[in-house]
Amino acid sequence: MNRLAVTEKIITAKVAKGIQWADVARKVGQSKEWTTALCLGQMTATPEQAKAVGKIFGLTAEEQKWLQVVPYKGSLPTAVPTDPLIYRWYEIVNVYGATIKELIHEEFGDGIMSAIDFSMDIARQPDPKGDRVNVVLSGKFLPYKTY
Amino acid sequence: MNRLAVTEKIITAKVAKGIQWADVARKVGQSKEWTTALCLGQMTATPEQAKAVGKIFGLTAEEQKWLQVVPYKGSLPTAVPTDPLIYRWYEIVNVYGATIKELIHEEFGDGIMSAIDFSMDIARQPDPKGDRVNVVLSGKFLPYKTY
Amino acid sequence: MNRLAVTEKIITAKVAKGIQWADVARKVGQSKEWTTALCLGQMTATPEQAKAVGKIFGLTAEEQKWLQVVPYKGSLPTAVPTDPLIYRWYEIVNVYGATIKELIHEEFGDGIMSAIDFSMDIARQPDPKGDRVNVVLSGKFLPYKTY
Amino acid sequence: MNRLAVTEKIITAKVAKGIQWADVARKVGQSKEWTTALCLGQMTATPEQAKAVGKIFGLTAEEQKWLQVVPYKGSLPTAVPTDPLIYRWYEIVNVYGATIKELIHEEFGDGIMSAIDFSMDIARQPDPKGDRVNVVLSGKFLPYKTY
Amino acid sequence: MNRLAVTEKIITAKVAKGIQWADVARKVGQSKEWTTALCLGQMTATPEQAKAVGKIFGLTAEEQKWLQVVPYKGSLPTAVPTDPLIYRWYEIVNVYGATIKELIHEEFGDGIMSAIDFSMDIARQPDPKGDRVNVVLSGKFLPYKTY
Amino acid sequence: MNRLAVTEKIITAKVAKGIQWADVARKVGQSKEWTTALCLGQMTATPEQAKAVGKIFGLTAEEQKWLQVVPYKGSLPTAVPTDPLIYRWYEIVNVYGATIKELIHEEFGDGIMSAIDFSMDIARQPDPKGDRVNVVLSGKFLPYKTY
Amino acid sequence: MNRLAVTEKIITAKVAKGIQWADVARKVGQSKEWTTALCLGQMTATPEQAKAVGKIFGLTAEEQKWLQVVPYKGSLPTAVPTDPLIYRWYEIVNVYGATIKELIHEEFGDGIMSAIDFSMDIARQPDPKGDRVNVVLSGKFLPYKTY
Amino acid sequence: MNRLAVTEKIITAKVAKGIQWADVARKVGQSKEWTTALCLGQMTATPEQAKAVGKIFGLTAEEQKWLQVVPYKGSLPTAVPTDPLIYRWYEIVNVYGATIKELIHEEFGDGIMSAIDFSMDIARQPDPKGDRVNVVLSGKFLPYKTY
Amino acid sequence: MNRLAVTEKIITAKVAKGIQWADVARKVGQSKEWTTALCLGQMTATPEQAKAVGKIFGLTAEEQKWLQVVPYKGSLPTAVPTDPLIYRWYEIVNVYGATIKELIHEEFGDGIMSAIDFSMDIARQPDPKGDRVNVVLSGKFLPYKTY
Amino acid sequence: MNRLAVTEKIITAKVAKGIQWADVARKVGQSKEWTTALCLGQMTATPEQAKAVGKIFGLTAEEQKWLQVVPYKGSLPTAVPTDPLIYRWYEIVNVYGATIKELIHEEFGDGIMSAIDFSMDIARQPDPKGDRVNVVLSGKFLPYKTY
Incomplete structure (x- = not known):
């Protein structure tokens, strides 16, 4: 098992x-x-x-x-996902990746947005031109430290 | 040029x-x-x-x-990004990909969240335990159609 | 199951x-x-x-x-298909990809042809020099938006 | 040169x-x-x-x-295209590839749709719900032969 | 099954x-x-x-x-074959690929040698210095057309 | 240089x-x-x-x-060639690879067809239904030895 | 520049x-x-x-x-490093990866060892049987949170 | 078995x-x-x-x-690990790989840190700002020899 | 079977x-x-x-x-082996590959060392500083021919 | 430089x-x-x-x-070499890899043959049936240690 x-x-x-x-x-x-x-x-x-x-x-x-056992994480069968819904998220990373990097660094300096101390909220946002998927991602900023 | x-x-x-x-x-x-x-x-x-x-x-x-010329898009040098900040986003897609897919389909049925009719807002969220990166993604839901 | x-x-x-x-x-x-x-x-x-x-x-x-459950989509076992019939379609994307991009952008501006609000019709077109496969693809144009 | x-x-x-x-x-x-x-x-x-x-x-x-020299063909920098417009075409091959194969074989038997004796026509199809990209692909059917 | x-x-x-x-x-x-x-x-x-x-x-x-069902074709488990006999054929394509392309285009112009309207004959050719494998490949030339 | x-x-x-x-x-x-x-x-x-x-x-x-210097051989920019003419040769190896292996072993036993003690002849074969590319490959059979 | x-x-x-x-x-x-x-x-x-x-x-x-500009990080030219010294580190991750995961989870529960709030110290450790490379890695443990 | x-x-x-x-x-x-x-x-x-x-x-x-049989080693399912804990180790190799190489060579000259004559010790290091994972790696330095 | x-x-x-x-x-x-x-x-x-x-x-x-049936050869599960013992051989090919090529060509001209008409002998070589693995590879030189 | x-x-x-x-x-x-x-x-x-x-x-x-600077090692442009001479060495690792592993472990137990404390000798071995390339590899055996 x-x-x-x-x-x-x-x-x-x-x-x-x-x-x-x-x-x-x-x-x-x-x-x-x-x-x-x-x-x-x-x-x-x-x-x-x-x-x-x-x-x-x-x-x-x-x-x-x-x-209750910590799993080996990773929910996708391929490095580049083939499913259209998941691919669109990969595309966001691909197209906007450099932009995201620039803006977080401009605001916070060198470091990352945590994917561990992290939460996500997915909700429907009604819209007369077609409802929208609204997603809020929240991750703690972790600065690189010198030592 | x-x-x-x-x-x-x-x-x-x-x-x-x-x-x-x-x-x-x-x-x-x-x-x-x-x-x-x-x-x-x-x-x-x-x-x-x-x-x-x-x-x-x-x-x-x-x-x-x-x-003013439509560019060939894609801002990352490798399929799996090596930069830690951008990788964390890829990790979110990897770890939460199936979850995102399940929840959007549960709410909207078969279709995708558009990465074209799409906007993103990145902001600092002050937090006494360490400020957070707050990101709002908004994409139109596009349903698959039968024909 | x-x-x-x-x-x-x-x-x-x-x-x-x-x-x-x-x-x-x-x-x-x-x-x-x-x-x-x-x-x-x-x-x-x-x-x-x-x-x-x-x-x-x-x-x-x-x-x-x-x-009735939304499936994990993707019908090919490898990123580059090995089957000759399907490969010919991949070849069309490979050889004509930049051309398709140029012409759709020339006509519509920046955006994509939807693969979701999309239909396809495959039909035989009799031809004395050998019948042809006639395929009509129709996808809604989705413009990139500024925000 | x-x-x-x-x-x-x-x-x-x-x-x-x-x-x-x-x-x-x-x-x-x-x-x-x-x-x-x-x-x-x-x-x-x-x-x-x-x-x-x-x-x-x-x-x-x-x-x-x-x-006037026959070129080394292939217009994409990666096996899986990163540009959203071209990716949508790759997605069509990925999602519908097995379907296309089944239907052409059901109509024509074993063989391929030529990508050489081939033409393509891309046109705007006005639509009140948003204009559509209409693409007609026409390729000669080439049957596999026994020998 | x-x-x-x-x-x-x-x-x-x-x-x-x-x-x-x-x-x-x-x-x-x-x-x-x-x-x-x-x-x-x-x-x-x-x-x-x-x-x-x-x-x-x-x-x-x-x-x-x-x-009697058209199969999904492709008889090799990896993109670059590991079996020495089959690899030698891949090596021929790799080493002589550009040469084959040049010579067929010099003789026929732009187009391909069909792998569908195609036959192959493998035979032993006795040779005092060691028998040879003699292979005849015959494929219809298919010219690219303008339209 | x-x-x-x-x-x-x-x-x-x-x-x-x-x-x-x-x-x-x-x-x-x-x-x-x-x-x-x-x-x-x-x-x-x-x-x-x-x-x-x-x-x-x-x-x-x-x-x-x-x-006059022995070169680093290999004439293709990618493991799977993108050029349609060269791809057709790769497709032959892919579709017929296992067949070629079976038939050479049936005739010669375990071993390979040399790609070194090897020659190739490419010629036009006139045909009323469309000229054909005729290719003769000749490689010495090299048997695996026990020791 | x-x-x-x-x-x-x-x-x-x-x-x-x-x-x-x-x-x-x-x-x-x-x-x-x-x-x-x-x-x-x-x-x-x-x-x-x-x-x-x-x-x-x-x-x-x-x-x-x-x-002073945050760089695009990643110091290796290939996903699997070819340089023997760096490869040995990749080998440690490969051979001991599952072990490291088990032991950190056994001690700390679900989460990661940070590579951002992280320091490294490389020193020579004299040893009569041959000096040793002694490396101390120290990373903050970041627990996954429920929400 | x-x-x-x-x-x-x-x-x-x-x-x-x-x-x-x-x-x-x-x-x-x-x-x-x-x-x-x-x-x-x-x-x-x-x-x-x-x-x-x-x-x-x-x-x-x-x-x-x-x-008691020597195993085929390697504990990860993919070349780049998807599990966040193990990935952080891969990231350390990726970001610090060239640094590690420079510093070991500066101290020891050309050679490697052995991953065979090697030991690892993983321990919890209490810290008021959050406990840390403390890892000590010790590998014999093996110099390249001339011959 | x-x-x-x-x-x-x-x-x-x-x-x-x-x-x-x-x-x-x-x-x-x-x-x-x-x-x-x-x-x-x-x-x-x-x-x-x-x-x-x-x-x-x-x-x-x-x-x-x-x-007694000629097998599909290849004994490794990945293109770059993960097992440390086998990897060391791959490393030898990687680090010394160009050297081996230069020296065989300097001695023999253009051609290859056969991996078919080939034998290998692995033996222990006692050594006071630690026993050594001694391997003798012997392959017939096969010259490229002009034609 | x-x-x-x-x-x-x-x-x-x-x-x-x-x-x-x-x-x-x-x-x-x-x-x-x-x-x-x-x-x-x-x-x-x-x-x-x-x-x-x-x-x-x-x-x-x-x-x-x-x-005099320790270089980033690795002399091949691709993971699987395309040059026929170097490929034959990769083929030896591929075909005989599991055999080499079994025999070294049978003789020495768990460990590796060093590629660092290593020497190689390439020589011509005259043979009336065609000269042979004779290669002697000598690497120190390094046993895995328990700790």
Whole structure:
């Protein structure tokens, strides 16, 4: 058994039972973004969170233990994603990467925006010309230090 | 002459004169995100915008014309970026890619978040535990159509 | 269970029963292009479409549910396709890519031809020197916006 | 001197003088698609065509000779294109590749759609919901032979 | 079931029964080159050819149907082949590629040698200094057309 | 100075003066295939051959010496060639690779067809349905030895 | 002008004058590890540090400004390094990567060891069986957060 | 059976029973770093070490034999690791690679730091601003020899 | 069944029974280098050799037949090997490749050292400063021919 | 100036003056293998060796200093070499890699054959059936240590 098997069991149950990620998140008591990442094998649960997820998807005690093991992260099968939705995000990094770098450095100096002390919020923004996906990313700025 | 040469001239002038992207944006009359992307060779200027940029960085008339030509986009030298700041964004796509896909589809159905009808806003969010980089991405949702 | 397993079941049934994509499309009520892409795991069905496909290929209720889940898209095993028919399309992108870019920009300005709000029609065009494959691609033009 | 140098001279002159590909095509007497591909270093000119192109862009006699030499074709800097417009075409091959293969084989049997005995026509299709890019591809079907 | 499974069954039977490709070809009524390519999953059989192959290798009716489905072609596991015999052919393309291109263009102008309307004949050529492999490749020349 | 510079000088002179490879071969006294490969930087000349080539293309004494130095071979810019003519040869290796391997081993046992003790002859074969490119490859069979 | 040009000027001067990195570090007032990374184009200097470096290597005022610009980081020409010394470090990551991951997670839980709030100390450790390279890496542990 | 199967059995048992690497190391009588690498399939055990590991994880006699076979080393699924913790180590090699090379050569001359005669110690370093991961790497310096 | 399955069976039996390659070689009557390569799926056996190998490892008659089939060669899972022992050989090719090329050409002219008419002998060379691995490679020189 | 420029100057002088590596080695007082690797930018010279090389090839004092700087090693332009002579060595690693690994481990246990404490000797071995290239590789065995 491994984490991947648990992820696949979760996804199979989700489709069979028609479960929504937002509902899972409510029961786990975290945001839908973090909870979905947990269920897809990218995050690590506390025993309580694992139990909540296990109850929803019918996981055994051992499968719940796997949710508490830090996983080998990475959710894409190829370095350049082929799925159009995910590719658009890669394209943003590709087209705007240098811009993002310039503006963060202009504001903060040398360092990075953390992808660990990080949160994400995805929401629908109604718009008469067609609704928009609104995403807020928030990451702590970590300055390079001299030593 | 090509667009890359114009980009390099802009960057060289920026360092030599100590110009700020935010100031360039104010004079061009667009956001600092779009304006920086323009100066880095990713966007296309109107004649007025080209003139404004040209004045700041000392570009010739022909160089200003190049700013009005649609460029071959892509601002990274490798498929997986080596620079730590830009890599963190690639890591977000890698770790959260499947999560983003699930949540947008749960809310909107099959389709993508546009990277064309798209805007980005990067701002400092003061925080006593260390300031944060706050980024708002907004892209129109485009549904796949049957036919 | 996952979408790939459903796709493989569909293809196996198609060969065993000698089913034609054009017939499937008629029963689904969509074009043969979209319907084939659906059956090959690239598009998302409504419950009615899933039922129609399920009846033709003998899918269970759970398998029909998988047809309604947005799939991870991408139908090629390698970045550069090895199959001669598909390679010829990649070659067109490779040889004519810069040309396509120039001409669309000359006509429309900066932006893209959508691959989402998109349709395709493949037809035989009789020709005494050898019949031709005639393909019509239609994609909405999406202009880059300034902000 | 090589073909690439001629291509770059053509592009530089085009930007400086504001030349349109459609105008070049009219003077060369071929379609705008083929003519642009010629100017971008992908096709081979007759002496007359080379002369016409040379006149427009101010090419020397030797540079015109290079237009008559069969070039090493391929207009993209990377196997997977980074430019959003060209990527959308690669995405079409990626998402619809298996579909295209199935439908051409269903209609024609084993073989390919030629990318050599091939033409392309790109046109604007007015649409109240936003104009569309309409592309017609026509390639001779070449059947695999037994021997 | 898929074509790969049929190919593997053929190869397993070939080794177990000590069948020769030349004998298979005689019974199929085609060249040994085409017939071997068919059995290795690269070509498409008529019902009669599939029946002949099926009889030799003990294939079921459904397996014979798979021989009549156009396969996804490509017989090598990596872009640069590791097997020494096949690598030597890749080396020929690598070392002589530009030479082949120059000479075919010098004789025929711009175009390609077809790999579809194509035949190959591999034969032993006795030689006192060590026998030679003699290969004749014949492909129709297809000229690029202007339009 | 290096061999690449000599190759480029040869090609530039060839285009400027309209020289044919077949004529060069006659003066060098070797086949057009070998001679072209020599001029394109893939083979090594004797002093006499270097002198003959040098006379035709106007090479200096030092440049002629470079023709006598064994070059770093490989005439393609990418592992998978992008040029359609050369790609067709790569496609032959890809589609027929396993077939070629099977048939040579069936006839000769384990070993390879040499790409060193090797010759190639490219010729036009008139055909009312369209002329064909006829290529004869001849390589010594080298058996693997036990020891 | 760009940062790479400044790096190359520094290295050229270092070889010509026989400068030691340890001496540069003393004058800059930082560790030899950070100072060398600065001179090799990976870190960002304060105006004082840039002046100190500029004095040692003879840099102009504009070149000193480039030392104060955040660089595009990454000091290796290939994803897998070819230089034996650097490869050994890549090998450590490759062979011990999973071990490092397990042990840090066992001690700290889910998170990473920062490569930004990070320092490195390289020293000679005398040993009668052959001196050893002793390296101390120190990075702040950053825990993944739930949200 | 192979080493990978033994590794997977060890990991499955570890999660199910909640075993700590540090405990395993104590029973094996080696450091936790080496012992973890052994259990993850990177090192080779003596019969006694294999027996100790086997007892903890419930391995059969044959599985214990596999621990004594030198494994094919390499613990990462991709050349550039996707897991954020391991990537940070790759980033250190990427950003500091040239620096490490310069400083070791400045101190020791041409040669490498061994990754074979090598040890690693990972420890928690308490810090009021957030605990740090402290890693000591020690490798014998091996000088290149002339001959 | 295929050759890989036979190789895995051989390796499994080798570990379970503690068989030495040198002993296998003695019974097969060939060198340990060739015999090991045979057992690892890289060489082709005569019926007698296959029988000898089969007796040692308990192979069935059909498995012995597979040893007599020319295999698809290549014993490494990635283009750049990750295992440290094998990598050192790749490093030798990488660091000394150009040197080897220069010296063989200086001695023999243009051509190659055969990897087919080739033998290898690996032996321990006792040395008070630490034993050495001594490897003798012997390959026939094959000159490029003009034609 | 950099080491690559020195290497190119050496090679240019070698061709122009017809210098032999064996003669250079005699004057440097080292083996022809090491000396050639030095001249090709892979090894590091003492001041005396640099002077000797400098005298032969006409290097300036600064260029001689570059020979004394440890270079970034790696002499091949691609991960898989395209040159036939060098490829044969890569093929040996590819085909015999697992064999070499098995036999060295069988004789020595876990560890590697050093590529640093290493020497190579390339010699002609006369043979009536065609002379052979005889290569002796000698590397110290370095055992993995437990700790």
